Amino acid sequence: MTSPAAIVAVPVRNEAERIVACLRAIDAQEGLAPGALGVVLFLNNCTDGTGEIVAGLLPSLAVPVRVLNEDFAGAHAGWARRKAMDEAAAWLGEAGGAILSTDADSRVPPNWVVRTLAAIEAGADAVAGRVELDVEEGKLLPAMLHARGRLEDIYDGLITEAEARIDPDPHDPWPCHRTTIGATLAVTRDAYLAVGGMPEIPLGEDGAFIARLIAHGKRVRHAPDVCVTISARLTGRAPGGVADTIRSRCEEPDALCDARMETFARCVRRYLWRARFRQMHATGALARDRAWSDWLGIAPEEAARIASLPLGHAIGEAEKASPRLAYRPIGPRHLPAQIRLARIGLVAIRALTGLRGRGKAAVPASVIATRAA
Structure with missing residues (x-):
């Protein structure tokens, strides 16, 4: 049987409410040849029936899915994402291909894989996409948080353009962005193995991975046309993740912006x-x-x-x-x-x-x- 050319790796922990939407979105990818895409689900420490929901859903999916289960007291986000991506690399085998990462509480658009692969085909070793909060969940957040987010988005875009014009990267030209998040990352199998894989750290493994790729001279494209919808919930599965960031800014409206937002x-x-x-x-x-x-x-x-x-x-x-x-x-x-x-x-x-x-x-x-x- 021919191996897929691209594998989506998804770490999963207690996502009974969201895993169906996540998998349906991956299954609805457009513009791909039959058999070109596969999915790895790494279920770790699930206690809410996520595994049973996945098992019931699989027969209705067109995309092939490999499900791994593991219970580990020392589990954390970096460990789980690495496990999922390592399995994706093994599935691709020596023929190579692309490993894409997303989260179980995210929904990818139908063009997510095609646009990501287009950036790789254009010469990138890795692709980082943008994210947007779920609109309906976002309505539950305070207005001041949205106001702050709009200002941060505007300023981030301005300083990113300044950076791209003053210190241009030929492999990541303007327009681009500087978002690095596990909900929308991709890397070639060769580049993934060359840098030693996903850093197995409890927090910030996505940013550390991109930094590792850049440190090794790999070409990273921050593609503005690749965008994924992420959850706006206040209680997440990974300490220090998006949910914790949203909650902390609700509790501390004057908390400092991200480090790169200087004067x-x-x-x-x-x-x-x-x-x-x-x-x-x-x-x-x-x-x-x-x-x-x-x-x-x-x-x-x-x-x-x-x-x-x-x-x-x-x-x-x-x-x-x-x-x-x-x-x-x-x-x-x-x-x-x-x-x-x-x-x-x-x-x-x-x-x-x-x-x-x-x-x-x-x-x-x-x-x-x-x-x-």
């Missing part, structure tokens, strides 16, 4: 530094010129180690080591002012990087920094 001036300075660091890394100048490490406050021994690393890994290590590049996230009350500054700054950034993109002389980083700040 616009600080964001621009970070992107300019990365662009310069990328250039120096490509030419070997990091090892010859230590002025960069002095400016960042990195000791000579640590700077030498960083200079010897692959680019993605080197950038991450430099940002960890430098006190000047420590993240200083803003709070929600600062968002309106920073959005205004970002909109003004982007006018200049678009103009200046547009000149560079048309093959004219590169605009000095100092000019962009001055205009954007």
